[in-house]
Amino acid sequence: MAFDFGNANDEQRIAISSTDGPLLIIAGPGTGKTYTLVKRIVYLITEKNIAPEEIMVATFTEKAAKELVTRITNELYELGISLNLNEMYIGTFHSICLRILKDHLEYTRIKKNYRMLDQFDQQYMVFQRISKFRQLPCYDAIFDDGEGAWKQAGKIVKYVNNLAEELVDIEQMQSDGNEEVVAIANIIEQYQIIMEDENLIDFSSIQTETYKLLNEHPDILAGLHEKIKYVMVDEYQDTNYIQELLVFLIAGSAQNICVVGDDDQGLYRFRGATIRNILEFPGHFKNGKCKQVKLVTNYRSEKEIIDFYNTWMSTTDGRKYDFLWRNFRFPKEIVPGKDNYREGTSVIRCSGQEIEDDWYEAVYRFICDLKKKNILLDYNQIAFLCRSVKNDRIIRLIEYLEEKGIKIYSPRSDMFFSRKEIKEAIGCLMLCFPEYLRKLQARDFDYNFAELYDYYDGECIHAAKELITTHKDSLGRWIAEKMIAHGKLSQGNTDYAFVGLLYQLFQFEPFSSYLDIDMKSGVTDERPARNLSMLTSVLGKYEYLHRIDVFTEKNIDSGVSGFFNHYFRFLFDGGITEYEDDSEYAPSGCVSFMTIHQSKGMEFPIVIVDSLNGTPRSDNNQLLEDIETRYFHREAFETRDDIKFFDFWRLYYTAFSRAQNLLVLSCCEKSGRGQTPSKYFEECYGKLPYYEDADLNGLKLEKVKPVNIKDTYSFTSHIALYENCALQYKIFKELGFTQVRVGATLFGTLVHETIEDVHRAAMRHEEDTINPESIREWFDANYSTLSKSEHSYLGPGQLDSAYDQVIRYAENNKDKWGLIQDAEVEVSLVKPDYILLGKVDLIRGEGDTVEIVDFKSEKKPDLIIESEQLNKYRKQLEVYAHLIEEKTGKRVSKMHLYYTGEENGVPTVSFDKSPEKIDETIKEFDEVVSKIQNKDFSSRANDKKLCANCDMRHYCKRKGDC
Structure with missing residues (x-):
């Protein structure tokens, strides 16, 4: 059967079917980039017989990864193709690198139970240890005496994050004649020492540690080459130096690399991204080897909107602007692809005069007029884009509209x-x-x-x-x-x-x-x-x-x-960012306010673009520029004078191209000092009609497309939690409340992790190392990192008991090490509406028949009294067994619960696998997920012991629910 390309145009078909060797896809706004990516992955699997786990797809955001996963699994599900999602390398660069690190932690400076730092955590960590930094030689060369510790910590984090992923040579910098350069080198060295000593990891070190691991261990890299045959990277224009290195390292000599992006939408220079990666990509290969495809047919916007932003990108040289793109942009012109276009105008202006209140009133009237004329059916059809939603002027506009009864969704406004x-x-x-x-x-x-x-x-x-x-x-x-x-x-x-x-x-x-x-x-x-x-x-x-x-x-x-x-x-x-829902970027009933950066990849029927007072500005740091010139591994690409213009034009191009049906330029017009719009917008802005004068008759707005993201659930933290108490699920999973830390889990985790070390040794065929001395080393190392990460401790008696459980397990199973086939195996069940995730602790057996084992660090329960709980475990194991059979092609004969706390009797509770019951169990899970997705949180726990230990017990008692 011929491959179904769907509605793909000629260029998309070429991109989908060009699978071998390097491929560069330049995808303009609204040109079906995600559709093309999904179809290309399905093509590889169905037409080229490539296993899903042999494909790596790196995305820029978690949301993009989730959407890709959803669309890929839906297509494969319709074709009757099952896949173990956990084995496919799909996610952000950081999540893929983290997976590689987790598989080989013993070869890195990172130990188990590391703690991940976000940017605030980074700064606070440095702040708490600022005295260590202040004692460094040359420290005073870059900091003023009057600068507070928090401000200094912020600068330190900026230096670390800017330079770490450029792989600068710290020792060389420490020998520099410039004290400021030496100071930064010393700071980075001290930061890295703290990170290693305290088993911490940040977003930069995820990638640098992965690069170091693959460079220093050729056998691990070779193993990755065996697994990954095809590499695909989305938003390649936003990658940085180390990400490019990782792409080519992982792809290896096969060079089956497909990168997708739009050089006109490169916005993340402040995070270290460089447009050179996409522009120079073809130059990494012999002449003619890299195939190039341009997707320029836009299916999103009205023709007038497309013409407007095409003109914006092409009108750059002249008296007011005086810059040329030269070889810093792929020449392209976006062409309309919709079947029917609107006759009336699609680009207008909506502004006030001199006084901000006049502008607020103009925006309000514009929205009300659209509503009154039944053009606007839902407030979520409007997105207001600006350079910063934290600006006082923007916050006052938000408050003005909310006071007038228009709901606003702006989680990043620091409100x-x-x-x-x-x-x-x-x-x-x-x-x-x-x-x-x-x-x-x-x-x-x-x-x-x-x-x-x-x-x-x-x-x-x-x-x-x-x-x-x-x-x-x-x-x-x-x-x-x-x-x-x-x-x-x-x-x-x-x-x-x-x-x-x-x-x-x-x-x-x-x-x-x-x-x-x-x-x-x-x-x-x-x-x-x-x-x-x-x-x-x-x-x-x-x-x-x-x-x-x-x-x-x-x-x-x-x-x-x-x-x-x-x-x-x-x-x-x-500031604290309020809650954002990946699955609903434009909530019904609300006008969305967001930054232009935040809107990237999105589309809205009406886009109002503010910040028209903006001008191209250089963000120069002479010290960092000096370090870049002398210590980066590549010479500077664009000149500093060019950068400010390039980035300015790309930013507003991205904003303008979000609009589907109506693009509105909006500002509080001012003359003189602080002229608005600035001279860079005068030409395009001045030609636009005011919204009162524009012909909006016949304007029909698209509905906001729902985000296509499947929810993922796990057996233990979702299904079991909901079945125990739907209110707990609502509070802790749906709303994300933090539970009071409970140290009781430390014991079980310690036992589990040490048994995992035993299994890993057996899988490496190092059975001779599974002895009391080695087990003690593994046990102590795990306790050290666990107690540090959890800030919880076990008494001597508890430690002895935990160690005895591991020793007893090792002694009772020493004749079975050769039967171990895999451990800590992640499995997934892909359904039309959701994805169920789980982890199998142990797979063992011979030939084509295996058994699966799940460990419990407690005494074996009374089989009659605890029959209900055991039945839940049995159902979980049945689905695990079903997924293991699909994954490995081997038959699961037995399923075991192994109770490591059992001292005298048989430590296992065993179940025969019953194929007849699996469909029934999955149906029960479907029903639970359906209730969760329908927001049915009405049921309450029946177990009073569960209620007694629940953080919500005071709330429930007052309401009479327990």
Whole structure:
């Protein structure tokens, strides 16, 4: 049967079927890039007989990866082709590199149980250890005496992140005659020492450690070449130096590399991305070897919109602009591909005159007019794009529209701290600590953070006192009790810290009502609950970093002031991004406000582009430029003068090309100083009609396309949790609340990880090393990293018991090491509406028949009393067995639960695999997932023991649910 290319045009067909050797696909906006990628992967699998696990696809964002996974699995499912998704290398560069590192951790500086740092974590980690950096030679050469520790930490992180992925030679830099260069080299060296000593990893080191691993271990690289036959990279224009190195390293001599991107949409130079990677890609191969395909037929936008942004990219030389693209852009012109085009205008302007309020009113009237004429059917058909959504002018516009009744979705506007529910929660928490409250009112602190203290005192405390006035007998009494208790901790510790205290607060109004939200109500109505969830995350992270498990007489004052005056202050200054849903980038009922960078890859029926006062600017750092010139492995590509123009034009090209039906340029027009629009927009802006004068009759807007992303679920953390208690699922999975850390899992994880080390040794045919001495080494190493990462510890008796479980397992199974075929095997069940994920602890057997084993670090249960729980385990193992048979082609004869805590009797509970029951089990899982996806969280736990240990017990008791 001939391959089904669907609606692919001629260029797309060439891109889909050109599989061997290097291929460059230049894909302009709206030209079906994702469609082409998906079809190309399916073509490789169905026409070239390439196994899915032999294809690597690197994307720029997690969202893009999820969408690719969904579309690929849907196509293959319709063709009756099953695949184990876990074996396919598809994801961001970082997630793919992390997978490679996890498979070979023993060959890296990273140990098990490492902690991943995001950018805020990085800066806070450096801040906590700033004295180590300040002691470095030449440190003062790059920092002013008056600069605070937090600001210095931010600069250190910037230097580290900018230079790490360029693989600069630190030792060479330390010999430089320039003290500033030496200072940066010393800082990077110290940073790397801390990361290794404390088993930390950041986004930069994920890639550098992977590159180092593959370079230093040719056998591991050769193994990767055996697995991966085809490499595909999306958004190649946004890759950096080390990502290019990794692409060519992993592809190897076969050079089956397909890169896809648009040089006109390269926006991420500030993250180290370089446009040279896509422009120079063909030059890495012999003349004519690299095939090039241009996708230029746009199926997204009206013709007038396409003409507008084509003109924008081509009109660059002249009196006002005076720059040429030369060889820094692939010549191309986007052509319209829609069947029918609108006769009326599709590019207009909507502006105010001189006064911001005039502009706000113009935008509001424009939206209202569209609504009144029934052109606008849903507010989500409008996206407002600007350079920064944190700008005061933009925030005032957001507030203006919300006051007029238009809901806004703008999670990156740093409005977290202005939200009512957050001020209420912070205020109530503060009132619980009388000593902190006294110091706040007297401003009796070492540092004068006036804006922060005014926020606490004038807004948070005020909001909390208003609540107490309304709820004096409930909330007011509880806060009074906490004030007394926290003032008398010499009489004993609490059994909670910050997160536990917040969960107690949730039993009272209005917090309980925030959590009662119907999850079908929409993102803006869910926002209070989502923001409270983020607050639990912030509190939990602080507890973890400062090792505060409960309040004691020793830690309560320093812990509370440290949180509110330092940790929270850094977040207050830097901002917290509110909740974003990957599966709903334009929620119904809301106008979306987002940055131009954020909008990349998206499309909206109406796009309003602001920031027309912008001008091309150089972001020069002379010291970093000097290091780039002398220590980077490649000479500079574009000149500094060119860069500011190139990046400016690419940014607005990306913005303009998001529009499907109507493109609106909007600003508060001003003359003189701060001229708006700036001279760079005068020509294109001046020709546009005002929206009042434009012919919008007959304008029909597309509906916002739903994001095509399948949800993924795991057996234990999703299916089992929902079956135990749907409310727990809603709170901890759906809304993402942070659970109070429970140290009890440390014991089980320690046993499990050490048994995994035993299995790995057996799989390496190193059975002679599986002895008490080696097991003790593995055990101690695992405990060291686990206790450090968890900030939890086991007593001597617990450690002895955990070690005995591993030794007993090794002794009882020493004659079975040769039967081990695989361990820690990830499996997946791909369904039309979701993907189910799981992990098989052990596969063992001979020939074509195997058994699977799941480990439990506890004593064997009573088979009658615990029959319901055992039945759940059996169902899970049945699906595991089914997936292992599909993956390996081998028959699973037995399924075992192995209880390592069993000392005297038989440690296993065994089940025969029953093919008849598998369909029934999968059907039950379908029903559970259907309830989750339909937001049915009405059922409650029947197990009182489960309720007694649940963080939500105070909330449920007050509501009478338990």
